[in-house]
Amino acid sequence: MPSTSFSLLLASAVFFSHTVTAGTSRANPFSFGPTARGQSTKLADDSGGSVCAGCAIVVGLVDQLSQLYNSSVDHALERLCNYLPGEIKPICKRLIEVYGAAVIEFLESKETPDLACHAIGLCKMPAAGDMCHIFPLPPSQRYGNQRALSKHIYRLRRRARAIADEVGSDSLSDSLETDALPNFCDWPVFSEICKIVERWTDEHLPVDDVDKDRFSDLPTARGSSWRGKDCDDISKDTYPGRRPRDGDRVLDSNCNGISGMDRETGRSYEEMWCNGTQQFGIVVMGDSIGAHFHIPPAWLNVTEMNEAVFQHAIFALTNELDWPQLSMTTGHFNASRWSPAIQGPMDSFYQRMVDINRCNHRDFQNIGVNGARSSSMAEHIVQTLARDHDNDQPVMMIFELIGNDVCNGHPGTSHMTTPEEFYTEQLKSLRYIDAHLPKGSHITLVGLADGRVLFNNMHDRVHPLGALRNNVKYSDFYTYLNCLGVSPCWGWMNTNETARNITTERAFLLNEQLERIAKTEHFENFDTYYTAYDIEAAAAIWAKQGGELWQLIEPVDGFHANQIGNALGTQVFWNKVMEDRPGWLPSANPHNNDIVQHFKDQGGY
Numbered sequence: 001m002p003s004t005s006f007s008l009l010l011a012s013a014v015f016f017s018h019t020v021t022a023g024t025s026r027a028n029p030f031s032f033g034p035t036a037r038g039q040s041t042k043l044a045d046d047s048g049g050s051v052c053a054g055c056a057i058v059v060g061l062v063d064q065l066s067q068l069y070n071s072s073v074d075h076a077l078e079r080l081c082n083y084l085p086g087e088i089k090p091i092c093k094r095l096i097e098v099y100g101a102a103v104i105e106f107l108e109s110k111e112t113p114d115l116a117c118h119a120i121g122l123c124k125m126p127a128a129g130d131m132c133h134i135f136p137l138p139p140s141q142r143y144g145n146q147r148a149l150s151k152h153i154y155r156l157r158r159r160a161r162a163i164a165d166e167v168g169s170d171s172l173s174d175s176l177e178t179d180a181l182p183n184f185c186d187w188p189v190f191s192e193i194c195k196i197v198e199r200w201t202d203e204h205l206p207v208d209d210v211d212k213d214r215f216s217d218l219p220t221a222r223g224s225s226w227r228g229k230d231c232d233d234i235s236k237d238t239y240p241g242r243r244p245r246d247g248d249r250v251l252d253s254n255c256n257g258i259s260g261m262d263r264e265t266g267r268s269y270e271e272m273w274c275n276g277t278q279q280f281g282i283v284v285m286g287d288s289i290g291a292h293f294h295i296p297p298a299w300l301n302v303t304e305m306n307e308a309v310f311q312h313a314i315f316a317l318t319n320e321l322d323w324p325q326l327s328m329t330t331g332h333f334n335a336s337r338w339s340p341a342i343q344g345p346m347d348s349f350y351q352r353m354v355d356i357n358r359c360n361h362r363d364f365q366n367i368g369v370n371g372a373r374s375s376s377m378a379e380h381i382v383q384t385l386a387r388d389h390d391n392d393q394p395v396m397m398i399f400e401l402i403g404n405d406v407c408n409g410h411p412g413t414s415h416m417t418t419p420e421e422f423y424t425e426q427l428k429s430l431r432y433i434d435a436h437l438p439k440g441s442h443i444t445l446v447g448l449a450d451g452r453v454l455f456n457n458m459h460d461r462v463h464p465l466g467a468l469r470n471n472v473k474y475s476d477f478y479t480y481l482n483c484l485g486v487s488p489c490w491g492w493m494n495t496n497e498t499a500r501n502i503t504t505e506r507a508f509l510l511n512e513q514l515e516r517i518a519k520t521e522h523f524e525n526f527d528t529y530y531t532a533y534d535i536e537a538a539a540a541i542w543a544k545q546g547g548e549l550w551q552l553i554e555p556v557d558g559f560h561a562n563q564i565g566n567a568l569g570t571q572v573f574w575n576k577v578m579e580d581r582p583g584w585l586p587s588a589n590p591h592n593n594d595i596v597q598h599f600k601d602q603g604g605y
Contacts (some may be wrong), residue, residue: 031285047132047484049182050372052123056134057300057465060113064302064468075105083307085314091190098171102163106156112137119156121175122182123147132483136471157558201320204369204384213256214386217585222319225325225426227386228362231255231605238363241281242392244270254393256361257602258595264415273595274359278586279361279393281352284329285382285429286446287401289533291320291368292566295556296341300462312341324366325605326574328566329398332364332605333561344563347570349398349508357589361602371488372416374425382429387436389525395582397526398573399430404466406506407451407489410484416491416506423513427521434523436505444577445514449509449533451492452500458558459495474558481542488559489588529581531573535561538568 048055052092058080064078077100081092099120106116117123125131133151157176164172176181185194188534206216206223215230216223224230226242231252237245238253245253247268252259259492261268284290292579296316312420316323323342325333367379371566387395426445428444433443458474466472475495481487491503511532518530519593539549542564558593561569577584589595595602 008595009180012093015162020472020485036196039235039537041462046124046126048117048181049484050125050486052117052132053134053484053486055117055120055122056114058529059107060135060465061117061300061305062103063107063113063484065305066107073107074100078103083372085310086313088542091416094187096390098169099170100169102160102172105159106162110138115153115156115316118153119160120172121157121179123155124179125182130483132480134476134480157483160165178483185303204367204381206234210234211238213237213239214384215239219325220315223317223322224605226330226366228255228364229603230477232601239398240364241387241395244268244274247271252603254363256359256363256604257599258361269595269598270359271493273589273591274357276355277359277589279357279359279363280353280441280586281360281365281387281395282330282353283365283387283392283395283397284327284368284370284400285377285385285397287402287404288322288368288370289402289560290327290329290398290400291322291324291366291370292331293340293557293560294323294371295321295553295555296560297464300556301392303467303468309340312338312529320370321565322368322370324368325370326563326566327366328561328570330364330366331566342563346563347568349396349570349574352570352574353356353396354397356512358592358595358602359589363605371404373400374422374429377401378425378428378432379565382432384438385433389436389437389438394437394526397433397437397441398441398446399433400445400533402427402446403451403489403492405510406448406491406503409485409490411482411490412414413491413502413506416503419509419513422510423516426514427517430517430521430523431529434525437525442581443526443528443572444516445512445528446504446528447511447532449535450504450507451489452504453549454489454492454553454558455494455500455536457548458553461550463558466556477558488557491560529574529577529584531580533571534567534572535574536575538565541568541571 025239029317062073062076062080065071066073067078069079070078071079077096081096084092101538102120106119107113111119112135113131114123114131114135114137118125118131123132130146144237148281161173164176171182171187182189204222205214205220206227208218208220208223209216209230210233211374213230215233217225217230217233221227223245229237232238234292238251238255240255246258248254248270249261249268250259253278257270262272265272298304324330326335326342326346328348331346333346335342335344335346354360365386367381367384371375372381372493388499405422405539408415430443455475455478459478461474462470463472463474463477465477478487479495482490485492489503491499494500515530518528521528535549537554538552542549542552552568554560554562
């Protein structure tokens, strides 16, 4: 898939740019939603797409902050900027320099955030159909009177041009004159950010990797949050998951924190406590579900918003708004470390494998990519796997593409992957993996979800954007994204039941292809097992604890499993493997206590 164009959004949009979607297989944290086959390009061009969404959301937050604190709009703008980390404040202030005067006047005049964004040229009236809006329009300007609404917007734009002249905002003047959406990456304050982010989000590899072994000691930017921490970043032969060199008598070549020799026996600790045990690395190949996409709801809920909720924003943004270190597959930290940005229990397949065998410490890779689908996986993502057939330990891999082959911003089914395409692309990926994994590896093929659960459980609930005034429900949110052409899933995030059913029907057809691969295809270095993505099983466990299914879904995007959902998903998946493939799970290492006593936390993460 081609690289995403950058569109940095209005007033601290560096924080809100992924508010609604998870990006593409080569996405960046500063753009909303899938492009290429993912985003409906014509709809987005006609309406303003992700730039429009970012503007409406942020201007809406400013409007609500003004009401909540009974302050002027300019003080609300200042308050929002002051909440943000120091690294982001210059960007916020630059956007206010360009757009602030116009936004202040329009909000003070009681125009809605959506109308204000049309006035300053960041949203467009579509050539046909109704105006897209997330917040309720005034009664006199609601649907059914589009001609009057267009005239009103025209008058607002004329006023915006006058304001731009008055304050000397050439950027706003130029944008309104050409009627073109601004390319924020051309602005000096954004240009370097765009270049850096494009590099790491295109390649899905650690940015800081001196020895180019695909492991890093930097936690973010595809570093040690995603792959086990590199304990020697100037040696390409030292990395997590390799078989130890010379028993790691002197150096810790596999970075599991176990090295040196026992004086009494003359043997290395690796030989004493790891040899003969069944060691497996954990790898997830997948999409934003595997990467654990999450936006803190307090970023969009002014009743909970303060400086503290943004304290981990830089960390989150440089991890593409993903939290692999807390995910159901590769989680290895307690979520309290990043409170209040993310909260809930952590349980993961990797952590359970380390509990079984401490020799597996740091041997994980999370190759989850926001927006990944079968074509992008086969074309590029699968090639970022770091495993050597001859020198590394076998792995247990979770191969999951939960929805993007049926999810995109296009109406209808024409941009969904066909069963034939899905089979071909998935098999292509698995053949590549087979050429690189050590013998004795295992791969679980996870089916696409039945995404109807999203609308069924979320549609009539209030979205964080509507928390103050109780005026934005998830059904409104889904409709708005579809109108703009930036929805992560037109089919499932849709008020039309027929569209939701058709999307599920296609998902089930694709699942049949995965089952076919598991039953009929042979691979040299791993065996396969198919299982469904069973959120209902997680919901059943949660219900026994007094919970409801909606509490397992991310509150901002209304699309992904949240932290609780991830932890419960681990329990469901682990139990399923134990039941269906008991031989895959190794016996406990009898030397675990020796390792902990001697090496403590084994260097941590």
